[in-house]
Amino acid sequence: MSHDFDDINEIAKSRRDVFKLMGATAAAGAMFATAGFDPAMAQELKKAGRPLKAAMSNAGLQATWCAQGKQAAEAWAKLMNVEVTWFDGELSATKQRATIDNMATQKWDFVAIQTFGIGTLNDPIKRVIEAGTPVITMDTMMAPEGQLPIHTFIAPDNVMMGSVVADQVLKAMGGKGKIAMTQGALGHSGAQGRAKGFKQVLANYPNVELVDEQPADWDVTKVARIWDSLLTKHPDLKAGFFHNDDMALAADKVIKSKGMSGILLGGVDAMPPAVNAVLDGTMVATVRNPSCRIHGWSIAAGVAAVIAGEKPGKDIPNFILADGPVITKDNAAGHLWLQKNFLI
Amino acid sequence: MTLADSTKSQKSSLKQLLSDQMRNIAPIFTLIILVLFFAVQSPVFFSVANLLNILSNASITGIIAVGLTFVILTGEIDLSVAALANAIGITMAFFTIQPDYVNIATIPLPGLICIVLTLASALALGAVTAFGVTKIGIPSFIMTLAMMQIANGVSALLVRGQIAYTFPDLITLLGAGKIFGLRWSIIVCSLLLLFAHLVLTYTRFGRYVFMVGGNREAAEYSGVNVKMIIGAVMIISAMCSGLAGMLGVAYFGSAQQNGFDDFLLTAISAVVVGGTSLFGGRGGIGNTIIGLLVLGVLNNGLDLIQIDSFLKILIRGLILLAALVINVYAQKLKEGGAEG
Numbered sequence: 001m002s003h004d005f006d007d008i009n010e011i012a013k014s015r016r017d018v019f020k021l022m023g024a025t026a027a028a029g030a031m032f033a034t035a036g037f038d039p040a041m042a043q044e045l046k047k048a049g050r051p052l053k054a055a056m057s058n059a060g061l062q063a064t065w066c067a068q069g070k071q072a073a074e075a076w077a078k079l080m081n082v083e084v085t086w087f088d089g090e091l092s093a094t095k096q097r098a099t100i101d102n103m104a105t106q107k108w109d110f111v112a113i114q115t116f117g118i119g120t121l122n123d124p125i126k127r128v129i130e131a132g133t134p135v136i137t138m139d140t141m142m143a144p145e146g147q148l149p150i151h152t153f154i155a156p157d158n159v160m161m162g163s164v165v166a167d168q169v170l171k172a173m174g175g176k177g178k179i180a181m182t183q184g185a186l187g188h189s190g191a192q193g194r195a196k197g198f199k200q201v202l203a204n205y206p207n208v209e210l211v212d213e214q215p216a217d218w219d220v221t222k223v224a225r226i227w228d229s230l231l232t233k234h235p236d237l238k239a240g241f242f243h244n245d246d247m248a249l250a251a252d253k254v255i256k257s258k259g260m261s262g263i264l265l266g267g268v269d270a271m272p273p274a275v276n277a278v279l280d281g282t283m284v285a286t287v288r289n290p291s292c293r294i295h296g297w298s299i300a301a302g303v304a305a306v307i308a309g310e311k312p313g314k315d316i317p318n319f320i321l322a323d324g325p326v327i328t329k330d331n332a333a334g335h336l337w338l339q340k341n342f343l344i
Numbered sequence: 345m346t347l348a349d350s351t352k353s354q355k356s357s358l359k360q361l362l363s364d365q366m367r368n369i370a371p372i373f374t375l376i377i378l379v380l381f382f383a384v385q386s387p388v389f390f391s392v393a394n395l396l397n398i399l400s401n402a403s404i405t406g407i408i409a410v411g412l413t414f415v416i417l418t419g420e421i422d423l424s425v426a427a428l429a430n431a432i433g434i435t436m437a438f439f440t441i442q443p444d445y446v447n448i449a450t451i452p453l454p455g456l457i458c459i460v461l462t463l464a465s466a467l468a469l470g471a472v473t474a475f476g477v478t479k480i481g482i483p484s485f486i487m488t489l490a491m492m493q494i495a496n497g498v499s500a501l502l503v504r505g506q507i508a509y510t511f512p513d514l515i516t517l518l519g520a521g522k523i524f525g526l527r528w529s530i531i532v533c534s535l536l537l538l539f540a541h542l543v544l545t546y547t548r549f550g551r552y553v554f555m556v557g558g559n560r561e562a563a564e565y566s567g568v569n570v571k572m573i574i575g576a577v578m579i580i581s582a583m584c585s586g587l588a589g590m591l592g593v594a595y596f597g598s599a600q601q602n603g604f605d606d607f608l609l610t611a612i613s614a615v616v617v618g619g620t621s622l623f624g625g626r627g628g629i630g631n632t633i634i635g636l637l638v639l640g641v642l643n644n645g646l647d648l649i650q651i652d653s654f655l656k657i658l659i660r661g662l663i664l665l666a667a668l669v670i671n672v673y674a675q676k677l678k679e680g681g682a683e684g
Contacts, residue, residue, distance in 0.1 A: 061653055086653045094596065101397050102394075102648065104397075105648075118600075123597065187503070
């Protein structure tokens with residue numbers, strides 16, 4: 001299968017060409033194989049015979065991770081005969097609620113949503129589910145467990161993501177020295193999981209001192225402020241772990257502006273700028289939060305629900321892990337190709 | 345008087361009427377155009393469910409906008425409305441028992457006491473703003489900016505990155521409940537708008553609010569206690585924001601840090617798009633209602649038609665800019681008319 005992909009890659013000039021060359025059915029098969037599906041099971045999943053209407057929303061298209069997810073969803077939707085209408089969360093719980101309220105008055109074959117504020121969409125989503133529409137949750141829990149009978153929940157393992165990057169960074173430190181963790185927003189379930197994973201691994205390194213763990217709320221300007229004083233206070237800082245890559249790259253700018261170097265940086269998300277930063281040695285490692293898998297699989301799950309009649313908890317489990325690899329220099333180049341074609 | 349004089353006089357009075365009413369006519373005209381456009385573009389637009397949806401989406405903003413209308417009519421501004429709404433919503437959650445999975449230190453109190461204490465917190469924060477603006481003499485822009493930070497600090501401190509889901513039953517009913525298919529939040533907002541309109545139109549206090557905004561010096565010379573009026577509108581604004589925060593957290597289903605951030609611009613937009621003058625003295629609750637409907641219909645309609653997600657934000661901005669241009673232009677026409 002990988003040989004087929006390589007051939008196609010050589011011929012294709014763009015991701016659109018890749019999709020065209022593979023053809024819809026072959027593409028679905030190839031992607032499911034890449035995604036780790038049993039090919040026999042994948043046969044159950046068919047391209048929609050009639051055009052399906054799907055409504056999708058994620059936290060906010062200002063975030064590159066979300067914008068990439070939208071592109072991935074639309075690419076997969078095209079292959080599977082689904083017409084996607086997007087409702088932008090605009091990185092605001094109240095704006096997302098208003099737009100989902102508006103979405104809920106219309107008729108959809110299926111709905112897939114990444115919630116910005118946990119628990120804020122219950123009312124309109126209940127109405128959608130009561131109307132018999134499958135609702136797929138992406139990346140973030142929509143409501144505390146048991147409150148909403150959703151179709152399935154496709155998400156990464158944030159604890160694992162925190163721990164695998166921490167492992168790479170701590171090993172690169174040689175198991176001793178000072179490290180800082182710059183956190184995302186403390187209320188974010190992803191940030192909480194990543195912090196937990198980091199600390200689990202850190203516990204195995206008694207000679208490493210965690211000197212700072214302030215939240216920068218995903219805000220790169222806050223990162224600059226925190227790291228400016230952090231580097232003044234701890235000029236011997238050896239490494240930094242960040243809850244996303246954007247913050248790690250922002251800290252790198254502060255480090256360089258101070259004329260310092262050699263501080264080992266690790267992040268989460270593995271968006272292309274960070275993968276390139278791993279390739280050029282700016283970052284030690286990052287881990288893929290697989291935006292394309294999460295959004296693409298949601299399309300697949302929606303089609304399976306409508307066309308194959310998959311029932312939640314019976315034909316499809318309540319939770320599907322969308323895993324992503326840790327990115328180091330060894331696998332970074334291949335990973336960039338996968339992202340370019342919305343495969344991970 | 346010759347026929348030419350009479351025609352000239354008629355034209356002049358028509359121009360006068362138009363310049364007087366421009367700030368009222370323009371938003372209504374905008375609303376009609378938007379309604380017609382979306383009704384033609386989407387069959388769902390005129391469904392009862394969708395119209396109720398527009399009202400329900402506007403209800404929480406509407407409660408904040410009531411208080412803000414008083415403030416803007418006096419020629420002042422309140423930038424703390426959204427932060428204060430969030431802080432008060434979170435304060436209410438702090439006084440309510442939360443489920444086991446919510447890791448927040450709370451002081452659970454009986455529902456009614458919780459509501460009274462929460463409203464008292466809003467009153468206290470409003471009083472601090474009023475004191476800063478009227479007694480110390482800090483411009484409202486700066487004072488409410490400081491209050492915004494304070495309220496954000498209160499929110500962060502109480503909720504500590506966690507999310508609260510439970511609120512007193514009465515508030516849950518008013519924020520998220522329905523009666524005969526109509527959301528209670530729409531009813532509360534409508535009653536508040538009506539009450540505010542009556543106060544502004546038929547009471548001495550209401551006339552003073554317009555006087556202070558229209559010509560502060562003249563109001564002072566007429567014996568109006570300007571500081572008292574400004575202090576009062578700041579407290580009214582805080583109370584409205586507090587109420588919106590309490591109902592809002594129930595409406596949205598959870599209380600969390602920065603939950604209401606967008607309401608600041610939305611509420612100011614609603615008041616100004618409706619035609620209330622940013623310089624004070626002109627406008628009123630009627631204008632705010634039209635402003636709320638313009639924004640509500642616009643946001644709703646853009647979600648009903650097939651349009652690029654990225655374009656929606658630009659369109660909203662352009663409509664807001666057009667409304668602001670009309671607002672300022674109407675003010676200039678009025679001033680020009682008064683001078684002529």
